[in-house]
Amino acid sequence: MDAAIGALAERIRAAAESRRPLRIRGGGSKDFYGDELKGEVLDTRACTGLISYEPSELVVTARSGTPLAELEAALAEKGQMLAFEPPHFGSGATLGGCVAAGLSGPRRAAAGALRDFVLGVRLIDGRGRALTFGGQVMKNVAGYDVSRLLAGSLGTLGLIVEASLKVLPRPQQEITLGFEMPAARALQSCNRWAGLPLPISATAWHDDRLRVRLSGAASALRAAAARLGGDALDEPAAAQYWTAIREQTDRFFAGEAPLWRLSLPSGTAPLALPGAQLIEWSGALRWLRTGAAAAAVRAAAAHAGGHATLFRAAEKQAGAFTPLAPELARLHREIKAAFDPAGILSPGRMYPEF
Amino acid sequence: MGEALSLTKIDSARQRAVAEALRAFLPAHAVLWQEEDTRPYECDGLTAYRNVPMVVALPETEAQVQRVLRTCHAMQVPVVPRGAGTGLSGGALPRGDGVLLSLAKFMRVLRIDPLARVAVVQPGVRNAAISDVVSAFGLYYAPDPSSQIACSIGGNVAENSGGVHCLKYGLTVHNVLKVRGFTVDGEPVAFGSEALDAPGYDLLALAIGSEGMLAVTTEVTVKLLPKPQAAQVVMASFGDVETAGHAVAAIVAAGIVPAGLEMMDQPATRAVEAYVNAGYDLEAAAILLCECDGTPEEVADEIARVREVLARAGATRTSVSRDEPERLRFWSGRKAAFPAVGRISPDYYCMDGTIPRKRLGEVLNFIGEMERKYGLRCPNVFHAGDGNLHPLILFDAASADELRRTEQFAAEVLEKCVAVGGTITGEHGVGVEKIDQMCVQFAPAELEAFHALKRAFDPKGLLNPGKAVPTLRRCAEFGRMHVRGGQLPHPELPRF
Numbered sequence: 052m053d054a055a056i057g058a059l060a061e062r063i064r065a066a067a068e069s070r071r072p073l074r075i076r077g078g079g080s081k082d083f084y085g086d087e088l089k090g091e092v093l094d095t096r097a098c099t100g101l102i103s104y105e106p107s108e109l110v111v112t113a114r115s116g117t118p119l120a121e122l123e124a125a126l127a128e129k130g131q132m133l134a135f136e137p138p139h140f141g142s143g144a145t146l147g148g149c150v151a152a153g154l155s156g157p158r159r160a161a162a163g164a165l166r167d168f169v170l171g172v173r174l175i176d177g178r179g180r181a182l183t184f185g186g187q188v189m190k191n192v193a194g195y196d197v198s199r200l201l202a203g204s205l206g207t208l209g210l211i212v213e214a215s216l217k218v219l220p221r222p223q224q225e226i227t228l229g230f231e232m233p234a235a236r237a238l239q240s241c242n243r244w245a246g247l248p249l250p251i252s253a254t255a256w257h258d259d260r261l262r263v264r265l266s267g268a269a270s271a272l273r274a275a276a277a278r279l280g281g282d283a284l285d286e287p288a289a290a291q292y293w294t295a296i297r298e299q300t301d302r303f304f305a306g307e308a309p310l311w312r313l314s315l316p317s318g319t320a321p322l323a324l325p326g327a328q329l330i331e332w333s334g335a336l337r338w339l340r341t342g343a344a345a346a347a348v349r350a351a352a353a354h355a356g357g358h359a360t361l362f363r364a365a366e367k368q369a370g371a372f373t374p375l376a377p378e379l380a381r382l383h384r385e386i387k388a389a390f391d392p393a394g395i396l397s398p399g400r401m402y403p404e405f
Numbered sequence: 406m407g408e409a410l411s412l413t414k415i416d417s418a419r420q421r422a423v424a425e426a427l428r429a430f431l432p433a434h435a436v437l438w439q440e441e442d443t444r445p446y447e448c449d450g451l452t453a454y455r456n457v458p459m460v461v462a463l464p465e466t467e468a469q470v471q472r473v474l475r476t477c478h479a480m481q482v483p484v485v486p487r488g489a490g491t492g493l494s495g496g497a498l499p500r501g502d503g504v505l506l507s508l509a510k511f512m513r514v515l516r517i518d519p520l521a522r523v524a525v526v527q528p529g530v531r532n533a534a535i536s537d538v539v540s541a542f543g544l545y546y547a548p549d550p551s552s553q554i555a556c557s558i559g560g561n562v563a564e565n566s567g568g569v570h571c572l573k574y575g576l577t578v579h580n581v582l583k584v585r586g587f588t589v590d591g592e593p594v595a596f597g598s599e600a601l602d603a604p605g606y607d608l609l610a611l612a613i614g615s616e617g618m619l620a621v622t623t624e625v626t627v628k629l630l631p632k633p634q635a636a637q638v639v640m641a642s643f644g645d646v647e648t649a650g651h652a653v654a655a656i657v658a659a660g661i662v663p664a665g666l667e668m669m670d671q672p673a674t675r676a677v678e679a680y681v682n683a684g685y686d687l688e689a690a691a692i693l694l695c696e697c698d699g700t701p702e703e704v705a706d707e708i709a710r711v712r713e714v715l716a717r718a719g720a721t722r723t724s725v726s727r728d729e730p731e732r733l734r735f736w737s738g739r740k741a742a743f744p745a746v747g748r749i750s751p752d753y754y755c756m757d758g759t760i761p762r763k764r765l766g767e768v769l770n771f772i773g774e775m776e777r778k779y780g781l782r783c784p785n786v787f788h789a790g791d792g793n794l795h796p797l798i799l800f801d802a803a804s805a806d807e808l809r810r811t812e813q814f815a816a817e818v819l820e821k822c823v824a825v826g827g828t829i830t831g832e833h834g835v836g837v838e839k840i841d842q843m844c845v846q847f848a849p850a851e852l853e854a855f856h857a858l859k860r861a862f863d864p865k866g867l868l869n870p871g872k873a874v875p876t877l878r879r880c881a882e883f884g885r886m887h888v889r890g891g892q893l894p895h896p897e898l899p900r901f
């Protein structure tokens with residue numbers, strides 16, 4: 052263990068002993084995400100750097116404090132990428148925060164989520180012990196899949212000190228097509244297209260305009276564009292558009308109204324909730340700006356077979372995340388206790404009871 | 406390996422009590438306890454290890470599964486779930502003091518939603534049957550283990566099974582959206598969602614690959630993909646295995662992620678060719694099969710690129726499947742590799758280590774050394790794209806000495822996989838077979854974390870106990886060093 056990691060482990064051990072909560076933090080770009088931030092900040096940024104990257108193995112391993120931008124630049128240099136297009140939400144975003152938040156961007160429906168690309172993690176648990184799970188190989192079923200459990204755990208199970216991710220080649224080409232259509236038709240079209248062998252890598256609908264990004268070999272894009280119709284956006288504008296969706300800098304995301312993230316079965320018809328919507332992932336992800344009561348939003352999502360997260364809001368009295376069924380809540384408490392018996396790691400960030 | 410589970414003696418009073426308790430709600434044909442009925446369940450695909458179960462339960466409804474679990478839990482009887490019994494690590498090896506819970510009667514496809522591209526199926530549905538029933542919609546279920554005509558989706562979930570197309574399309578964990586079932590005390594649980602994520606921890610990822618130790622699966626929602634318009638396979642021959650290994654890296658380095666990328670060495674191709682006549686080049690020391698899929702234009706482009714890379718990487722011959730029957734014939738050989746090898750030897754023992762691809766040459770040379778050291782032959786088939794090796798040690802189980810040598814051979818190879826930075830199992834699971842090698846791959850604190858997770862789901866340790874995660878005491882007795890990141894404690898010392 053090198054000095055930076057040793058120091059973090061020591062802080063955690065001491066905190067466990069004195070039962071003083073810690074909140075694990077990289078660049079703080081996702082401080083807004085989740086419930087309450089309690090405890091003393093434990094900054095991961097000293098623990099930084101690429102550990103190994105071999106393009107022909109399709110794996111990158113880096114320390115958690117490594118700036119996400121730096122990591123992605125290193126991949127881009129070799130013509131590769133993080134295929135789940137993680138949102139940074141700020142220039143300070145780190146790899147550790149990215150894995151702990153578990154969020155994925157526009158390419159998610161086509162390429163998979165962050166958790167699908169996690170191959171291994173090293174972490175320090177709530178007792179200050181260094182543990183390693185998974186590894187740097189594509190297939191690994193030795194022991195329970197703790198690495199993927201860490202993805203999206205919001206720092207409540209341990210401090211991720213290092214992560215190995217599967218990477219993919221960048222597509223040879225991308226084009227974006229635009230269509231005028233209302234939500235219901237956009238949802239129908241996106242789902243129908245997703246069932247056809249077309250190289251669709253992202254979709255976003257807002258304000259009666261659907262944009263569809265295609266990625267792949269030039270020949271495949273030509274054939275698909277001919278089949279789908281629509282008008283091609285010019286390239287720089289399209290790239291800017293997808294960045295604005297991924298980073299939530301699009302105008303849709305500006306302003307004060309609470310922002311809800313609804314994760315739904317993709318075929319769900321447009322929800323009859325007040326407020327503006329932006330629909331991604333062929334309908335599986337719906338952003339909603341609304342002042343509607345949390346209970347109404349959650350009920351609509353549950354009714355459709357999904358869940359609703361209060362993503363950005365000045366006030367999160369209702370809890371950021373959809374409450375868990377009793378048996379799942381029990382399992383969560385037990386799992387939390389297994390990794391962090393003193394309950395000092397980011398308590399209350401995910402659910403008030405742990 | 407078998408020792409922890411050698412609970413072969415059946416207590417007949419206990420057997421009667423348990424069978425009677427189950428008979429209170431299950432029909433007679435669903436509770437087996439006479440040896441002639443229970444004997445067929447004594448092993449899974451790892452036939453070297455056998456135990457006749459005390460009782461076999463064959464429920465047909467979720468309510469019955471729940472009652473089986475509640476009854477066993479109340480009586481403190483261990484329960485071992487079983488799908489189709491094709492597992493290769495003894496995960497479904499029964500116990501003489503336990504109930505074998507077969508999910509074989511859960512054979513229904515419950516719902517297909519072609520628009521949302523999902524199918525909801527019962528756990529006993531065979532892997533290949535899913536693709537068959539959704540085929541009319543132009544869809545398929547991507548993970549395709551070679552055992553796909555026999556293995557169940559419930560078993561696939563338990564093992565996180567892969568197939569020859571998982572480099573591009575992922576493993577079970579990437580293609581299952583939701584799993585419903587029961588914890589060992591009969592509490593209903595659902596992990597995941599028909600949406601693309603669920604609130605809280607990713608318990609779906611935890612459940613997949615948990616070898617039937619955290620919950621019993623009674624329903625699986627799988628993601629379906631559109632069938633590619635076209636697919637073709639390039640078959641390439643190489644004069645030695647190491648060059649073939651470099652060719653694999655060269656393909657990936659060229660920015661190509663093929664739909665499938667498999668390797669077989671000459672002993673494997675010869676066994677296969679005699680069995681299925683796949684049209685392999687028998688003069689080659691190794692062959693690669695590289696599948697490209699997509700639109701016809703895309704496939705043509707990619708095939709051209711692949712051929713160019715292969716030629717530069719030293720392929721002595723390449724040929725491309727001319728039509729669909731020929732493509733399927735190329736794959737039929739690869740998919741029949743295990744049974745083909747089964748024909749040339751009384752028994753074979755399949756390993757499943759995964760390594761960083763760049764260490765392939767080194768590991769294959771090591772396997773060659775082990776063949777000489779133990780006097781046993783070992784053909785190799787290999788999911789080359791993702792570094793997953795399946796060396797097949799040929800032996801005769803009738804000879805206790807050969808079995809012992811085989812186990813030592815396998816143990817050394819698995820430990821070598823860990824030493825080069827890989828893992829002891831890529832897709833077949835630990836089960837009872839590789840439990841000692843877990844001590845090599847994981848440090849005590851990590852094993853303890855696994856046990857703690859197990860306790861969260863199963864505090865009494867009644868669901869498939871003794872599999873997959875060794876006790877620390879067992880590791881102490883096994884006495885093997887834990888190695889980390891390819892670094893042995895004393896790399897300067899010769900190890901084997």
Ligand SMILES: Cc1cc2nc3c(=O)[nH]c(=O)nc-3n(C[C@H](O)[C@H](O)[C@H](O)COP(=O)(O)OP(=O)(O)OC[C@H]3O[C@@H](n4cnc5c(N)ncnc54)[C@H](O)[C@@H]3O)c2cc1C
Nearest residue numbers: 488489490491492496551557559560561563566567617622
């Ligand atoms: C010839 C051959 C080729 C193979 N090729 C491949 C391959 O290419 N890729 C690959 O990954 N595997 C392969 N396998 C291994 C095997 O087929 C897979 O592991 C398969 O997923 C096992 O499914 P099953 O239904 O037979 O499960 P079983 O063998 O019955 O059980 C396997 C494990 O799953 C648990 N289990 C089963 N059903 C349930 C349930 N409903 N709920 C909870 N736990 C359950 C059992 O307890 C056990 O631990 C091969 C096997 C053979 C014999």
